[in-house]
Amino acid sequence: VSESRFLAISEITSTPPAEVEIPKPLSEIWACDVFNLSTMEECLSKNAFKAMKKTVQTGAPLGAATADVVAAAMKDWAMKKGAKFFSHIFYPMTNATAEKHDGFIVTNADGNAITEFTGSLLIKGEPDGSSFPNGSLRMTNAARGYTAWDPTSPAYIMHTANGATLMIPSVFMSWTGEALDKKIPLLRSNAAMNSAAQKVLALMGETDITTLNSSCGAEQEYFLIDENFANSRPDLLLAGRTLFGAAPAKGQQFDDHYFGAIPERVQVFMQDFEDQLYRLGIPAKTHHNEVAPGQFEIAPYFEAANVAADHQQLLMTVMKNTAKKHGFLALLHEKPFAGVNGSGKHVNWSVGNSTQGNLLDPGNTPEKNLNFLLFCGAVIRGVHLFGPLLRAVIASAANDHRLGANEAPPAILSVYLGDQLEKVFMDIKEGNLSPTECGGDMDLGLSQILTFKRDPGDRNRTSPFAFTGNRFEFRAVGSSQSVSGPLVAMNTILADSLEWVASKLEARLADGLEQTAAVIAVLKELMDEHSNVIFGGDGYSSEWHKAAVEQRGLKNIPTTADALPAFLDPAVEALFNSTKVLSPKELKSRYEVYAEQYILSIEVEAKLVIDMATTAIYPATMSYLTELTDSLSAASALGLEANKDVASKIVTESNSMMATVSELSAAIANHDFDSTEIHMQHCASTIRDLMDKVREHADTLEGYVANKVWPYPKYSEMLFIK
Numbered sequence: 001v002s003e004s005r006f007l008a009i010s011e012i013t014s015t016p017p018a019e020v021e022i023p024k025p026l027s028e029i030w031a032c033d034v035f036n037l038s039t040m041e042e043c044l045s046k047n048a049f050k051a052m053k054k055t056v057q058t059g060a061p062l063g064a065a066t067a068d069v070v071a072a073a074m075k076d077w078a079m080k081k082g083a084k085f086f087s088h089i090f091y092p093m094t095n096a097t098a099e100k101h102d103g104f105i106v107t108n109a110d111g112n113a114i115t116e117f118t119g120s121l122l123i124k125g126e127p128d129g130s131s132f133p134n135g136s137l138r139m140t141n142a143a144r145g146y147t148a149w150d151p152t153s154p155a156y157i158m159h160t161a162n163g164a165t166l167m168i169p170s171v172f173m174s175w176t177g178e179a180l181d182k183k184i185p186l187l188r189s190n191a192a193m194n195s196a197a198q199k200v201l202a203l204m205g206e207t208d209i210t211t212l213n214s215s216c217g218a219e220q221e222y223f224l225i226d227e228n229f230a231n232s233r234p235d236l237l238l239a240g241r242t243l244f245g246a247a248p249a250k251g252q253q254f255d256d257h258y259f260g261a262i263p264e265r266v267q268v269f270m271q272d273f274e275d276q277l278y279r280l281g282i283p284a285k286t287h288h289n290e291v292a293p294g295q296f297e298i299a300p301y302f303e304a305a306n307v308a309a310d311h312q313q314l315l316m317t318v319m320k321n322t323a324k325k326h327g328f329l330a331l332l333h334e335k336p337f338a339g340v341n342g343s344g345k346h347v348n349w350s351v352g353n354s355t356q357g358n359l360l361d362p363g364n365t366p367e368k369n370l371n372f373l374l375f376c377g378a379v380i381r382g383v384h385l386f387g388p389l390l391r392a393v394i395a396s397a398a399n400d401h402r403l404g405a406n407e408a409p410p411a412i413l414s415v416y417l418g419d420q421l422e423k424v425f426m427d428i429k430e431g432n433l434s435p436t437e438c439g440g441d442m443d444l445g446l447s448q449i450l451t452f453k454r455d456p457g458d459r460n461r462t463s464p465f466a467f468t469g470n471r472f473e474f475r476a477v478g479s480s481q482s483v484s485g486p487l488v489a490m491n492t493i494l495a496d497s498l499e500w501v502a503s504k505l506e507a508r509l510a511d512g513l514e515q516t517a518a519v520i521a522v523l524k525e526l527m528d529e530h531s532n533v534i535f536g537g538d539g540y541s542s543e544w545h546k547a548a549v550e551q552r553g554l555k556n557i558p559t560t561a562d563a564l565p566a567f568l569d570p571a572v573e574a575l576f577n578s579t580k581v582l583s584p585k586e587l588k589s590r591y592e593v594y595a596e597q598y599i600l601s602i603e604v605e606a607k608l609v610i611d612m613a614t615t616a617i618y619p620a621t622m623s624y625l626t627e628l629t630d631s632l633s634a635a636s637a638l639g640l641e642a643n644k645d646v647a648s649k650i651v652t653e654s655n656s657m658m659a660t661v662s663e664l665s666a667a668i669a670n671h672d673f674d675s676t677e678i679h680m681q682h683c684a685s686t687i688r689d690l691m692d693k694v695r696e697h698a699d700t701l702e703g704y705v706a707n708k709v710w711p712y713p714k715y716s717e718m719l720f721i722k
């Protein structure tokens with residue numbers, strides 16, 4: 001095996017960057033593979049286009065006749081681009097996507113091939129859903145699951161080397177209509193947020209209120225590792241992270257990688273990757289090196305949440321495929337290398353519409369700022385009430401390695417507002433702006449609030465949930481995760497809080513308070529209950545970990561095993577039920593699916609640890625020990641005194657390693673638990689601890705065993721050779 005390590009290095013260092021075509025201008029490739037509104041305008045009749053546009057923009061249902069017209073146009077368009085197949089693409093309760101391809105082909109009585117694509121094929125598909133996780137929402141013997149076209153997310157063409165497929169974004173549900181996917185709750189959460197926001201805006205005297213939608217812009221971090229290395233690391237291939245590997249002499253301590261010059265080979269990859277995103281209508285906007293060696297970031301421009309969520313999934317797929325083409329393995333795992341910064345996904349989120357604009361943007365006029373303060377306050381309330389839920393939607397075995405490890409936000413949910421805005425909310429709380437004093441006109445303090453302007457310079461990298469001028473940034477999301485879960489949670493807690501705001505506001509106005517005074521009164525009540533969640537200090541510090549829990553009553557939830565039970569909390573059940581985002585049954589199914597995924601992923605890693613230690617690390621160590629003892633005997637045969645320290649260290653460490661491997665084997669054989677919660681805790685503590693112990697011994701051995709026989713590519717090689 002060790003030979004392959006050296007072959008890999010010579011292979012990599014002698015290969016020039018992949019040849020790529022001269023880039024085409026943006027105007028030529030932008031959204032050229034997307035069946036979007038402008039494509040539809042060209043190929044649909046005026047009436048059909050008008051109906052489609054209304055559906056896309058407001059979610060209004062589409063008549064069967066129009067669906068037939070749209071399907072025919074879609075097929076013609078796709079076939080001109082080389083597509084012979086189409087597929088509904090859907091988003092099961094994993095972080096992956098699923099698709100089932102069908103041909104346009106049908107044969108007629110004469111045996112000739114003709115093509116067909118009707119409105120009903122466009123609208124509804126019926127994949128055999130039994131192999132997708134459903135958390136007892138669907139028995140295997142009633143395995144029928146349906147996919148249904150989501151016209152609000154545009155269809156597109158996926159090209160491969162010798163083919164093309166028309167992809168149709170869809171929802172996925174059971175035959176009883178229960179959501180089996182991540183898209184249905186997202187659409188429902190948007191609707192819930194819209195309806196609550198409408199109430200608040202109406203009470204604020206707004207008259208022209210169009211449909212509100214949430215927006216999302218996700219910053220995606222990832223690592224690139226040469227495939228030659230990755231292929232000889234079963235842990236990277238099967239678990240997406242290294243389960244062994246001693247820290248290299250040079251890590252990220254020089255801070256020389258962040259925003260550093262991008263290596264040529266990576267630059268070539270990025271341009272190819274981004275051109276493909278442009279063809280798919282994904283607005284890639286920034287890219288740069290990240291903190292760790294071999295780590296990079298890409299951030300598209302923000303879009304409507306539903307479209308952004310589909311695009312995020314597509315971006316991850318295109319990234320992996322393009323990396324492969326360039327001889328890289330793209331690692332989206334949250335912590336691929338121990339001791340080196342991990343990867344996150346910052347989910348930037350705001351809500352707005354075409355008439356009132358972005359409601360999380362302070363804006364320039366007093367009226368806009370009152371709306372802003374209400375929406376911002378509603379977010380604060382939601383995060384305070386449902387912090388554990390926000391922790392649960394970002395929970396995964398992989399993300400547990402990052403959260404709270406001083407490189408990513410802590411596992412305590414707090415809100416950062418920035419100095420200026422924090423002062424505004426605190427002043428309201430302290431009654432420094434007493435509503436009775438305002439008496440309709442603005443006093444000095446109040447006018448300061450009402451003309452509050454955003455300060456985009458204000459940043460806090462240690463906060464999990466930060467206001468950044470005109471949006472909130474959920475910074476604790478994991479790099480491999482779908483953004484849908486976090487978006488559903490944010491939209492839903494906002495919907496719930498806006499309902500609360502609307503009812504309070506209505507009561508204050510009914511009491512005869514003037515608008516500004518009523519708003520301040522509602523916000524004061526909100527702050528009296530929820531100001532504890534606002535924190536502008538260092539989220540990494542140990543003082544905060546103590547104070548957050550002891551003084552503020554916030555929860556520190558370190559592992560997925562501790563986090564997922566939030567889905568079973570009656571208050572969370574009531575939240576999702578009252579907003580009609582998830583029924584209690586649908587919510588419970590999420591808990592079951594995510595818990596099972598957690599347990600399975602830890603078990604897979606544990607099996608890999610056992611296998612790699614037993615079949616590669618131990619044998620390499622023993623063969624080196626033989627070599628070493630041979631030299632030691634040769635020396636003593638010559639009457640020389642030889643130093644036996646290394647040999648004895650190797651013996652102790654490898655004995656301990658194999659003893660721990662046995663313990664780990666016994667630990668994963670145990671499947672007899674009274675509840676899923678106890679099983680998760682077993683994974684979080686016993687199994688994870690034993691895996692870490694095996695690793696510690698193996699990493700120590702790496703420092704003693706001769707470099708030439710070490711079986712796996714080392715950290716220094718994987719991180720620095722490109």
Ligand code: ADP
Binds near residue numbers: 215286301302348470
């Ligand atoms: P930074 O690294 O400073 O946080 P980036 O430019 O890397 O900023 O990413 C910011 C992300 O936030 C981008 O995806 C951007 O499009 C998105 N964004 C900007 N404004 C909004 C908004 N109003 N709502 C949602 N996302 C937004």
Ligand code: MG
Binds near residue numbers: 219346473
């Ligand atoms: Mg950011």
